[in-house]
Amino acid sequence: MDDGRSPACDRNDIRLQISETCSGNTTMFEPRGASITMRESSSVDFVSPMKPVVRAPEKKLTLFALRLAVLEKAATGLGTLGFIWATVVLLGGFAITLDKTDFWFITIILLIEGTRIFSRSHELEWQHQATWSIADAGLNSFRALRTRSQFLVRKIEATFKSVLALGKQSRGREIRGNSNANDRGMSEQSRMPTRQWSTPDVPLLPYAQWVFLSKNISKLLYWLQLISATACVVLSLMKLIKHNYGNIAKGDMDKRNRRAALSIFYGLALAEALLFLIEKAYWEWKVIFRKLLEKVNIECELGPLGMISTKRFFYDAYSRCVNGSIFDGLKMDMISFAMELLDSSFPDEQLIGVRILRQFSMNQRFSNDTLEKIGVNLAVIERLVEMLNWKDPQEEEIRLSAAEILSKLAGKKQNSLRVAGIPGAMESISSLLHNGRSSNVSADEISEKKIIHDRANYSFWTFNHLGLVILKKLARDHDNCGKIGNTRGLLPKIIDFTHAEERLLKDEHVAQSQIQTVKRSLQVVKMLASTTGTTGKFLRNEIAEIVFTISNIRDVLRYGDKHPSLQKLGIEILTSLALDEDATESIGGTGSVLKELFRIFFNQEMGEIHNRTRIAAGEALAMLALDSKSNCNRILKLEVQEKLVTTLEIPLLRVNAARILRNLCVYSGPEGFDKLRGVAAAASTVIRAIKSEDQKLQEVMIGLAAQILKFTTSHEAAITFERAGTTQAELAATLVQILKKHKNPPTKTPQIRRFVIEMAIWMMREKTENVHYFEELGMGKELETVLETTAELESFNIFSGTVGLSRHRMTMHSLAEIALGLLGRW
Structure with a gap:
């Protein structure tokens, strides 16, 4: 499955420019793991490119x-x-x-x-x-x-002004430095008076x-x-x-x-x-x-x-050169110098150190060297993590710079492990996330506070973004995901940022930072929900138990047509949560979630940019209908069967439409039989698609055909094959060829052999002549090969990484034995 943790996906820089979420071709209907990826990509050249030599200006x-x-x-x-x-x-x-x-x-x-x-x-x-x-x-x-x-003139002038200002205010703040609008939009200000002299x-x-x-x-x-x-x-x-x-x-x-x-x-x-x-x-x-x-x-x-x-x-x-050896100064570099200042007890020295490290970490020429030196120095990492907890307004720039450095540092897996391994690191990162949204504040109060505290609000959003950036990069590691889930109060904070009201999503003039915050939080939730193994199961349970999770995503689906990337992330979260049985029921039972998913799936007015969102919606619906009788009945009540049948003709959507229809046929139960009889009209389209060279399409269409044809009589089946322009003998030959082609269970289409055998069983039971066709084609020999090569891979409907979920009710051995029995060989 696509857990969104490919390094290629991680191309956002520290300036909070959020890129589109990477989307692969893998789904939860096939296994995915490191060993499989390497096996399928054995021709890849693993020699890392040489790093360009960067001359140190210092x-x-x-x-x-x-x-x-x-x-x-x-x-x-x-x-x-x-x-x-x-x-x-x-x-x-x-x-x-x-x-x-x-x-x-x-x-x-x-x-x-x-x-x-x-x-x-x-x-x-x-x-x-x-x-x-x-x-x-x-x-x-x-x-x-x-x-x-x-200088003297300026001093006299400043003194004269200060005397005049003395009657207006008891204490002022000295502005120093250069107010540079391009330098993160923040002016350089002196610190408030302290208990120590400024030297x-x-x-x-x-x-x-x-x-x-x-x-x-x-x-x-x-x-x-x-x-x-x-x-x-x-x-x-x-x-x-x-x-x-x-x-x-x-x-x-x-x-x-x-x-x-x-x-x-x-x-x-x-x-x-x-x-x-x-x-x-x-x-x-x-x-x-x-x-x-x-x-x-x-x-x-x-x-x-x-x-x-x-x-x-x-x-x-x-x-150093004067007081020691003349060569002592040559051992200095700007990065180690900054790291030494970072450990100082004087705020000014800390500020100098953190500024240098932030600038070098952000600079494309110096970033790699800087992050390598920081990454091997645990004391510096601990210091940076500690700075995340500094909430004094005077230390705002230090805290912000430390967060930016850590967000870059966490981009490398080894460094992310070191950051997450520091005691209290997750709690420190959690301190960056503070949602000041309050439903009791009037619009006038919000406007007034925005004017008075504009700079504070800017930093507020920036800290939120950086906290979510760090969490996203940390979440690429399985162990770190567990730590995030175990940190008290962190998951609810992340979920809280996924909240997006109708006004926010539909307003064309809304602040981009707010949309980015929603997007970043959805990315983090997606990565946590798609975690594999027992950790993933725990995280999905924790995410689903937060009462706002599904309703927040529903709002994104309902009002987010102008933001397809947000909709896609929300849909992928629902798909991952559907791996858990209880979460599947919660999603289906939340009002309008299924309806909104179908609206997106069927919406032909959407442009090219929405196609991936429509595909994701189809996969989510297929997951929600899988092994869930209640969700299948809810879908049938929406009366979308005819649209699903029509969608089988659309190349972009027909794979997921076939999966949804198959699950409806398998899991809806007796009460859904009458509502599904009309689906048989799609049988001819499905049979024609079986001859496709696309193995994925072949797999789902064979599986759907084996279920749809159960709703037809012998006469209707004959008409169906006639409309499809083929005969049952030709289809039998196609099925045997597929088994011959797949001597071992394929990872890309793990259920294709199962569906072929199910289809062959229906055909042999439907028409005695088909038994002779299969005997002449060597079906018996192929079935014996299947018995010798069956694997656990073919026993599951879906996969979380390399872990199989939702086991099939009938084993491959049992299916093959039934088919051999019909052939008279068992």
Whole structure:
């Protein structure tokens, strides 16, 4: 059977664009399983295509960080050597004999270098803190100098506005970032005041707060280093060019090495300062003029808000190269960096991490690599699942991004097993599903709430969609279906989303998100209802016991003509539920369900897009009539027999029409005999179709013929064969050929041999001459072959995967023995 879980069906992306449900050619009237699929598709090439190599854009940043670290460490090494040389050789050995000018030059240079080294050692720490603001990420470049006047004007203007607004409201919310309508339609907002300081805005001194905000300290340290290095270059060059180290008298043993020692020191100081300035020049060239960070951000497709993430990543990589091995930064990548931030206890870091992972998971170039790395890290998956429970409005974006990542992650089977295996995962996913529908709310109240809470309503629908997306992808695995069914309160929530009123389904201007929600929920219910084995039986029972399930689907069938995909999903759910005997009775006993199914099945005005829906309706009706006397009588009361007979001429629908008619003939009981006599008029059409080369059509028509001809007399049967343009001898030959063709039970047409034998039994009982025809054609030998090759496959009417359901009342052995007895061989 088609359980809707083929990977090919799973082509929806995280942006909630719901694709049409995949529909195969298999039905519940034939077995379906992995082994059968492989056996029938042995020629398929299972070699997976090579994944395209995707170059990581952030490698440019780690390489840049390494080169800067080489210059930084070289400068620091020379500075350390110069410091040691000055303290040990010059000031320690020649302090008394040094010229006064040299003494002060050396002292000033050492103080300058000490200041620069101190500034450098703490600069990265302040730069990290400065990356919390998009507007000022601590690059401390000449760009900041150029824009300082504009910045001051904006600060004064903002301060003036805030003073005016103070009388209007006691507490406001600072809007930051970039309101981008294309970025999920949500503006970037700052968090509400918390119990902790935001590090970029910490005032270090009680007065002159702007100057001493922590986010401006890195600028101060940066310019202090530049001034120190420049001063060091100037002082060193002055001494090296003038070479005025004081007068050294001949024979003065205490001063004979002073000139060389001073030259070495000033040379080291000059080299160290020049290396540092080269590093800063390289920094400015790559960052400001070549816009390296902006380019990497664009290549990563992180958007305007991603600049914070890109800068933070770069500073982390640079810090590792400087503080550890120069190669430590090369081991970093954007994905592992984001996963580390995800585990942070600071909301801002969590937001940066989840934004990166969401964007990379959504990006077609980076998605596979990202999902693989997340999938093997259970701690990250657990963190993402935990975030689904965060209902604080301030954490809305984190929660939404976590849901989007998980919806992509669950697309791979192995990852879906890991997600579902986390304790409490289903409960967390269930928290995304919240239907705020209330029948007691007036239209005016709804309109007012929509205006006031428009953004909240958008997120509300988005969370619902993502929850259903995750459940749909998880439901592709059998074990996960059981977990969904066992999660308290989850099934009723899913069923609740299948509710669709007449206004919703008929209104052409209805929000597409509402239709998508109904569609997604129906897809999930369909997958759960079509689960095989004991788990499927349990789920079908649980779904059918929810009192709203069938009535919700009935509304979709009744009012959903403009949405055939919804009708098809609803019909497929009814077909799967019909595997359960109690559910079959509940469906038939629910008002108008059978009537609506027949309306769809017979509706010739529907276009090409509705054909699959009509086929699905026919299969559902055949399932509901199977082995159900009460449903057969309900169908007969609808007086659709003549239409069913007419439908046997329509190629698209005749297979299911034949199944419905056969079930009516078999299971309606004595009270339906009179109403079915008119069906015999279709016998000639059925007999002609038996000669078709379509094996599926052959199977159902032979089965129907064996039942319809029971309602005819010998004279009527003779007229029927005459109208069909064939003779009983020719039909006997056709039947024997079918048995010869199928030496073993076929999986595509598992009941064809049974129906052939039933038809042969009727023919031999109807006319003695037919016994001789079958003897001459070798029917006896074929029946003996059937006895030797019978299998459980032929003992059932329908199948749930590879599990047979609704066992035939008579075994194949018994049928074959009856036929052999009529031939005189038993």
